Amino acid sequence: MRKLKSVNDFVVKFANVNGSGSASANHMFAKAIFRMGIPVSPRNIFPSNIQGLPTWYEVRVSSKGYLGRRGGVDLMVCVNPQSMAQDIKEVDSGGYFIYDSTKPLDIRLMRDDITFMGIPFTKICMREFKNARQQQLFKNVVYVGALAALLDLDFAVLKDLVGDQFKGKEKLIAPNVHAMELGYQYALENFSCPLDIRVERGGNIAPHILEFDHILMDGNTATALGAIYGGATVAAWYPITPSTSVVDAFGKYAQRMRIDPGSGKKNYAIVQAEDELSAMGMVIGACWNGARAFTATSGPGLSLMSEFLGLAYFAEVPAVLVDVQRAGPSTGMPTRNQQSDILAAAYASHGDTKHILLFPATPRECFDMAVEAFDLSERLQTPVIMLSDLDLGMNDWMSPPLEWDDDYHLDRGKLLNAEALEKAEQFGRYLDVDGDGICYRTLPGTHPEKGAFFTRGSSRDEYAVYTESGEEYVKNVDRLLRKFETAKQYVPEPKIKLAKTNKKDKKGNKLGAIFFGTTASPSYEALEDLAEEGVSIDTMRLRAFPFNRDVDDFINSHDKVFVIEQNRDGQMRRLIINECEIPPGKLVPILEYSGTPITARSIAQDIRQSLSTGGATVTTLHPELA
């Protein structure tokens, strides 16, 4: 049998039962590899359930620093008999399957092209630990110990991690280390360690990875930190997976960093609202009154907030909304990944509305863009929606460290204080004094005589006075359009990377690819693989909507452009077609919408297929898209 061989390039997947305490053990495994200086990207693939259902944890190790999913599994650790049949099938030929051999394996499930390695986790734990809870929990730690021997992990690093994890609960350290040693010893005694797939410190790590002293953090935590640094004082929200940890983390950091030293009171307010409508209303009220406020939600919440988003767009009130996307529509798959709120967010609400969107691709970008979202929404006096997703928000990503410039100042936009109002000859809330579509605003309570106005969702003139004059209405909504044009110069520009060689494909097409958010990592990887096969594709990573001129230019300078995204309908492709002056036919959708994050392998395969058949892609079910 051919066995997979690799140093620092493989995928390990853990098949667990949720609620069984596997998460922290799995995390420790990933973090140990990270601390050894080897690029790693862990992913939690979990059910919408608290206890008892199958859950997986996939750890990708990549010397080149690819952080997206590769596809396939080299080593499966199976602790869940419920999913065993499927888990065995999923292992790549030549791979390894580790299972709990306390009970014999069902012979019908055996494959002869992978290596089965039984370790009696349950038996070991029954023998070594007294109470039932420990017998359950330590199974997870035993397999991490066994993996340390099999994959050549530095045991000292693991021991340090146990120490970190149980800081303050020191009596738990010894039994955890003991459990880890049990697994380690068992593997050493029963298998030839290490396996042909293994890790190695410093082994062929890509130079761009070595450049930074990386951190390992999830996007939601980074987003929350961005809200802290961006000066948010009001967070109003309603619990919803996968965005809940944004506000949780905001609260955690605020408790540490936002306590007034004099009074011990809070320099912030977090409100768990009665629903998402209310959460958005609170954000709008707070921003109207001069605070920086935000909410975090996911698809269903975005739907509920739509009416308010239209109000904020039309009445020109700043607001920041973080949408950590999940698989819809409706309840959909609440714990599975998609990028499927693009259109709903871009045009949220009735009437002619559009919104500023930001597409972070890394935790570092979640942090930077969260700060930027507050600036943009005040500069442009309109809602800004940051579209993250479950994969980015809830998984740990290796990232260059977060950076902060102490010379940065909040951009409050065109905001008149009492002094400015005193000097102003006349104030019209919706007077476009500068011709950029952005007018001057005032806050309640600023000046006794000047600057008061009525904010409303109904039509008004330049002085904020109610009117149903068609002429005034048109003047106003046209100005909003002008403002949206102005936005193009403020939003983050797309990142364009030209292929090393500028070659056309067999049909004479110059090729490009567009992607955004968590689709970026696996796309870059897929395109590098294709480059090795001689396929040359330029890339553009979108970072914001509205699209600026670069987007039109990129598409117009290519004959065929793949739009890679994680939804069924090719929503970004449709948004581009809607907003750019480009022939739609040249945009070829490459899609993944199964709920598990898109893989480099599937992207490369779909592009290969499209290039050989001239258009047929995974979207053959949808002729209008193909």
Place this chain on the structure above:
Amino acid sequence: MTYIKPNFRHPNLPVNDLGYRKSDYEGSISTLCAGCGHDSISTAIIDACFESCIEPHRIAKLSGIGCSSKTPTYFLGKSHGFNSVHGRMPSVATGANLANRELTYIGVSGDGDSASIGMGQFVHVVRRNLNMLYIVENNGCYGLTKGQDSATADVGSVSKSGNTNAFEPIDLVSTALQMGATFVGRSFSGDKDQLEPLIKAALAHKGFALIDVISPCVTFNNHEGSTKNYRRTREDVEAMPLDFVPMREEIKATYSEGTTKEVCMHDGSVIHLHKANVDFDVHDRVGALSAIQRCKEQGRILTGLLYMDPDSEDFHVALDTVNKPLSRLSEKELCPGSKVLDSINDGLR
């Protein structure tokens, strides 16, 4: 009705302690139907704010959607206003109040806005004890869409189109009491003597103050079959007269013994409750609820101050926020800086 509001004001109009004239508290001319009860409420708000000596620009007025929600345009023209989304004023007011706790917040809503589409937000803003005056201009019908029954219409009340309402009304006052409201009053738009001091007392209250004002709709709900027409409301009201004496004023009026009860507020202001047919303790939530219910059973509408908790602590106290408005915190107070971020990075390695 007139469409032009004269700019002329008598030069000797009285000024309040802050030097403002009553005209400084007025707004644009009303576009509601002539005789609408809501306009009387707007006048009561103007008078109450003038007499309470609140700087007009330190008030924020908010509303939802509907006839009632149009009224903030017609008072306090020097205040910022926010006409928000149907039934959602409470959340916007909550956000605004969180941002700046120093302003006075007046929310105006209607029976459709609060008891139907906005019922969820209404009960939750009560629970949170947001420091605001919340006025419901309650006419039992939807005016702007031409007279459909609302959720506060009484069983048996006949709408203008001739339909008899079969559904139990939602009593916002009782609901608010059950949700823990700390100041609850009911009044009638035709009883300015009662409404105005009630508004003044509500403005002085620290926490959520609800005033449900029966305000007949002259156009769609003022016919004989309606239980909320002017005539029946006048007849059915069981009014408890009251006066409000702010803390800074000496108590001048004298009442004969046994006819008046004094209710002290947290800031030293005093509400004088005059003898009424219905007697109960305004500090007793259960007593208030049963008095309301007893009156209802007799076909009477109990108005006046129904409940007040003088020790009320508002939402900011529950959240333990700083005294300074969150909107005025400096960058230094908000942004932890690069050194802290470096240490966070270290913790993530």
